[in-house]
Amino acid sequence: MSEKPIVKDLKAILGADSVLTAPEDKVAYSYDAAVVEPVIPIAVVQPKSEKKLGKVITYCYRYGVPLTVRGAGTNLSGGTVPHENGIVVLTGRLDKIIELNVEDMYAVVQPGVITARFARTVEEQGLFYPPDPGSQAVSTLGGNVAENAGGLRGLKYGVTRDYVMGLEFFSAEGDLIKTGSRTVKCVSGYDLAGLLVGSEGTLGVISRIILKLIPYPTARMSMMALFADLLSASQSVAEIIAARVIPATLEFMDRFTIDAVERFSRAGLPTDVEAVLLIEVDGHPAQVEDEAKKVESICRKCGALNVRTAKNDEERDKIWEARRSALSALAKLRPTVVLEDATVPRSKIPQMVQAIEEISREFNVQIGTFGHAGDGNLHPTILTDKRDHDEWKRVESAVEAIFDAALKLGGTLSGEHGIGVAKAPFLYKEVGRASIKYARRIKGALDSRSILNPGKVLWLNDCHRE
Amino acid sequence: MASINRLIAMLESLEDDLVVCMRCGMCQSVCPLYRETRLETDVARGKLAILDGLRNALFEKADGVAKRLQRCLLCGACQAQCPSGVKSVEIFLKARAIISEYQGLPPVKRFILRKILAVPERFHRVMNFLAHCQKLVFKDTNSLSGTSCARIPVPLLGKRHITPLAKKPFHERVPSMYRQSSEGPTVAIFIGCLIDRVFPSVGEAVLKILSKVGAGIYLPGGQLCCGIPALSAGDWATFRNLVRKNAEVFSGEKFDVLVTACATCTAVIKEVWPVMMDDEPPAVFGKIRKISERTVDITEFMIKYGLVEKGKKLSGHLKVTYHDPCHLRKSLGIWKEPRAILDSLDRYTFVEMADADACCGLGGNFGLEHEDLSEGIGLKKAQSVIDTGVDVVATTCPACMIQLSDMLSKLGSGKPVKHVVELYVDGL
Ligand SMILES: Cc1cc2nc3c(=O)[nH]c(=O)nc-3n(C[C@H](O)[C@H](O)[C@H](O)COP(=O)(O)OP(=O)(O)OC[C@H]3O[C@@H](n4cnc5c(N)ncnc54)[C@H](O)[C@@H]3O)c2cc1C
Ligand code: SF4
Ligand code: SF4
Numbered sequence: 001m002s003e004k005p006i007v008k009d010l011k012a013i014l015g016a017d018s019v020l021t022a023p024e025d026k027v028a029y030s031y032d033a034a035v036v037e038p039v040i041p042i043a044v045v046q047p048k049s050e051k052k053l054g055k056v057i058t059y060c061y062r063y064g065v066p067l068t069v070r071g072a073g074t075n076l077s078g079g080t081v082p083h084e085n086g087i088v089v090l091t092g093r094l095d096k097i098i099e100l101n102v103e104d105m106y107a108v109v110q111p112g113v114i115t116a117r118f119a120r121t122v123e124e125q126g127l128f129y130p131p132d133p134g135s136q137a138v139s140t141l142g143g144n145v146a147e148n149a150g151g152l153r154g155l156k157y158g159v160t161r162d163y164v165m166g167l168e169f170f171s172a173e174g175d176l177i178k179t180g181s182r183t184v185k186c187v188s189g190y191d192l193a194g195l196l197v198g199s200e201g202t203l204g205v206i207s208r209i210i211l212k213l214i215p216y217p218t219a220r221m222s223m224m225a226l227f228a229d230l231l232s233a234s235q236s237v238a239e240i241i242a243a244r245v246i247p248a249t250l251e252f253m254d255r256f257t258i259d260a261v262e263r264f265s266r267a268g269l270p271t272d273v274e275a276v277l278l279i280e281v282d283g284h285p286a287q288v289e290d291e292a293k294k295v296e297s298i299c300r301k302c303g304a305l306n307v308r309t310a311k312n313d314e315e316r317d318k319i320w321e322a323r324r325s326a327l328s329a330l331a332k333l334r335p336t337v338v339l340e341d342a343t344v345p346r347s348k349i350p351q352m353v354q355a356i357e358e359i360s361r362e363f364n365v366q367i368g369t370f371g372h373a374g375d376g377n378l379h380p381t382i383l384t385d386k387r388d389h390d391e392w393k394r395v396e397s398a399v400e401a402i403f404d405a406a407l408k409l410g411g412t413l414s415g416e417h418g419i420g421v422a423k424a425p426f427l428y429k430e431v432g433r434a435s436i437k438y439a440r441r442i443k444g445a446l447d448s449r450s451i452l453n454p455g456k457v458l459w460l461n462d463c464h465r466e
Numbered sequence: 467m468a469s470i471n472r473l474i475a476m477l478e479s480l481e482d483d484l485v486v487c488m489r490c491g492m493c494q495s496v497c498p499l500y501r502e503t504r505l506e507t508d509v510a511r512g513k514l515a516i517l518d519g520l521r522n523a524l525f526e527k528a529d530g531v532a533k534r535l536q537r538c539l540l541c542g543a544c545q546a547q548c549p550s551g552v553k554s555v556e557i558f559l560k561a562r563a564i565i566s567e568y569q570g571l572p573p574v575k576r577f578i579l580r581k582i583l584a585v586p587e588r589f590h591r592v593m594n595f596l597a598h599c600q601k602l603v604f605k606d607t608n609s610l611s612g613t614s615c616a617r618i619p620v621p622l623l624g625k626r627h628i629t630p631l632a633k634k635p636f637h638e639r640v641p642s643m644y645r646q647s648s649e650g651p652t653v654a655i656f657i658g659c660l661i662d663r664v665f666p667s668v669g670e671a672v673l674k675i676l677s678k679v680g681a682g683i684y685l686p687g688g689q690l691c692c693g694i695p696a697l698s699a700g701d702w703a704t705f706r707n708l709v710r711k712n713a714e715v716f717s718g719e720k721f722d723v724l725v726t727a728c729a730t731c732t733a734v735i736k737e738v739w740p741v742m743m744d745d746e747p748p749a750v751f752g753k754i755r756k757i758s759e760r761t762v763d764i765t766e767f768m769i770k771y772g773l774v775e776k777g778k779k780l781s782g783h784l785k786v787t788y789h790d791p792c793h794l795r796k797s798l799g800i801w802k803e804p805r806a807i808l809d810s811l812d813r814y815t816f817v818e819m820a821d822a823d824a825c826c827g828l829g830g831n832f833g834l835e836h837e838d839l840s841e842g843i844g845l846k847k848a849q850s851v852i853d854t855g856v857d858v859v860a861t862t863c864p865a866c867m868i869q870l871s872d873m874l875s876k877l878g879s880g881k882p883v884k885h886v887v888e889l890y891v892d893g894l
Contacts, residue, residue: 020505022530023524023525023530024507024516024519024525024530024531024534025505025506027515027516027519027524027525028506028507028512028515028516029506030515031489031515032489032491033488033489033491035488046504046505072491072494073491073506074490074491074492090504092504092505093504112504114495116495135490135491135492137492137494137495138491138492138495327549328549328550328551331488331490331549331550331551332549332550332551335485335486335488336485336488337488337550385485386485387485
């Protein structure tokens with residue numbers, strides 16, 4: 001079907017003010033936060049109700065129009081870059097918190113609710129929604145579920161998946177599917193929510209989410225430990241966990257990142273250290289105090305040059321400011337930033353960091369690494385200028401080398417950023433062709449007309465798009 | 467197509483600034499406009515992307531991009547928190563100027579900007595005429611906040627509740643002044659159009675404050691607009707003219723500091739003048755830079771020169787809250803100073819409102835051209851003020867004062883809106 005009648009029909013379904021077709025508007029939905037080639041859609045729609053959302057999908061199914069759902073468009077894998085014959089469906093107007101049940105500790109939300117706004121609202125009721133991706137100030141809960149977003153608190157509190165109790169979503173045909181419930185236990189039917197979490201918009205369009213909440217921890221304490229070498233930092237991580245202390249956050253920054261942060265914000269980080277750990281323990285006050293002491297003494301025993309414990313909120317903010325500014329500090333060095341998230345088993349962090357340093361030298365590209373030491377999720381951040389073709393080629397090779405290194409150490413291509421199109425050519429390396437074929441059979445069965453975010457995730461190898 | 471190529475060539479100068487945006491989307495968290503519409507072209511990322519699109523020949527005409535660039539409060543919130551350091555406001559201003567140079571300004575706009583704003587005598591004559599007419603045109607809607615709304619429909623003003631023009635502008639009350647001081651610094655004063663025309667009492671408060679510290683005062687006559695209305699309309703030529711003439715006006719005497727009580731003027735003189743005028747001949751640019759480097763906001767000046775004593779404060783019986791003008795907090799990072807001043811006033815108790823740094827929604831021309839959006843943003847602000855239950859709301863920008871009065875009045879609240887320096891001198 002050609003563009004004109006589709007636009008006309010969509011306007012009839014949604015109202016003309018919810019359909020964007022001007023070239024300028026379409027270009028503004030051709031990209032996301034990943035460094036991939038933009039693709040311009042044929043139209044962009046912004047449904048104002050769940051019902052209208054369903055109608056759009058039914059329509060797309062009938063006429064075989066590909067659709068890509070877009071929350072905040074902050075994913076780092078090209079997951080919201082649309083199909084050239086497809087439309088973009090925005091969830092921004094589906095942004096209501098439908099129910100916040102304090103007694104039973106759950107919430108029901110629409111997919112366009114912004115993560116940080118939700119977390120704040122929940123906190124006001126003394127409850128806690130832990131998943132905190134670095135993009136939480138803008139990301140949507142729908143996007144978080146579809147990417148299975150992680151964050152700083154993954155080690156102790158898990159990731160988005162661990163908080164999804166149930167979903168409502170539209171199938172490719174536009175039927176409303178309900179799965180899971182408002183109860184902690186529920187075994188009625190297949191765990192379809194499990195299938196949808198992390199499916200990057202390829203298996204259904206999420207319209208409602210039931211999220212689990214937990215009590216807000218009453219106390220917390222933050223520390224910063226400086227190390228002269230990587231090994232003792234990693235030794236500390238291992239020993240902290242061996243001592244049965246599970247910090248809420250356990251973050252790592254390498255030398256390159258520390259230098260950048262220091263130059264950028266003068267946070268008072270000494271630049272002669274090789275690694276910094278930023279640690280926060282939370283929970284009951286007595287337990288927090290005890291754990292903080294343990295953490296401090298373990299770090300010292302493992303050879304930390306210095307351990308600072310925040311004595312008040314101001315000092316705590318200072319510590320986390322250093323971590324929060326890591327990406328900004330790096331990003332300011334060069335125009336293009338490629339943010340990877342290769343992940344390895346926790347104990348393999350030193351080898352991985354070393355491998356990244358070697359890759360940086362071998363391909364002559366700048367890489368700063370920071371990330372979640374507690375769960376082995378590193379963010380090697382490559383700084384470059386996409387306009388320099390020669391350098392860009394080297395960057396692409398370096399990215400592939402990083403993937404290979406992570407896989408060799410028993411890790412994964414992506415801890416939390418998703419596969420999208422950016423990592424699709426490499427997926428087979430991790431899971432094997434048979435797994436992709438199996439997943440394709442599921443996709444084929446659930447999306448027979450291939451309209452749900454086609455061209456994402458399931459590539460069989462680097463030259464074959466579906 | 468040939469002519470769009472000319473535009474593309476003109477946009478070349480923006481390339482190095484445009485590539486800095488990594489499309490992370492973090493600007494969505496602070497953009498007041500995006501919060502209302504959730505549309506990508508309303509936030510910096512989208513605007514930068516379509517500008518890049520224009521540069522890369524994705525569009526046949528510039529109109530669509532120009533229209534979307536105008537949907538922006540130029541509040542600088544995106545720039546202040548951008549992890550990549552994108553100078554978005556500077557880019558938007560330059561792009562507006564480049565595009566309108568290419569397209570030509572619409573005749574009415576050009577007439578107003580070039581023939582009225584840029585010529586002081588004519589500007590004052592027109593404004594005096596308007597001040598005289600306003601009793602005929604407006605009826606009072608709220609005597610406390612002092613706003614009125616149009617009696618007869620004025621298309622440009624829509625349904626705004628307007629703070630009336632003063633009967634006698636500041637420059638007629640105090641045409642010029644030069645007073646040397648033996649101890650203190652010599653302080654130049656840049657008045658700005660809105661203080662001159664709408665809030666002359668703010669200007670008088672500034673004079674009182676400077677006298678109190680025993681500073682030398684240099685208030686040259688013939689001051690002009692800082693230029694931002696022209697620049698945001700894309701009229702680079704008028705902007706340049708205004709800046710050049712202002713630089714001339716302030717070159718008569720030596721001064722150590724230049725103060726303004728208008729957050730927007732301060733930000734424009736400090737941040738916009740130097741980057742937009744850097745291709746002037748060195749002699750002219752030197753003058754401009756000298757002014758720019760010495761410019762401080764009045765509250766910053768007051769703190770620096772010890773006008774606020776800490777500690778010995780009574781708890782006041784009136785409650786006051788403070789609205790952060792974007793141009794002061796986001797552009798210049800000044801937010802502690804005005805609070806410290808309010809906190810020191812014996813008659814007042816300071817109460818923080820929710821989202822005190824959220825934009826008031828005026829954004830210069832934006833408020834007139836996109837009234838509904840502006841109102842959507844502004845009413846939220848007014849509600850935050852009302853929720854605090856204060857007796858008065860203070861701020862440091864006359865434009866914000868107009869918008870706050872308008873919005874409060876629309877919500878039926880007659881809370882007075884005052885400049886921080888007015889409250890300060892009240893207690894002297
Ligand atoms: C600065 C920065 C920091 C980041 N930090 C982290 C981090 O710490 N941890 C982390 O995990 N990620 C992080 N990310 C990546 C990204 O923010 C997350 O993947 C986030 O979950 C995306 O949310 P979004 O609303 O932007 O989704 P989008 O980017 O809009 O969409 C993501 C995917 O979900 C699909 N989708 C969106 N809504 C729906 C729906 N309703 N139904 C079905 N499919 C849908 C889209 O089609 C797309 O495939 C970061 C990104 C940036 C730019
Ligand atoms: S302007 Fe800054 S914050 Fe916005 S998308 Fe670009 S880099 Fe990110
Ligand atoms: S200047 Fe303000 S309104 Fe304009 S894009 Fe930036 S944040 Fe949005």
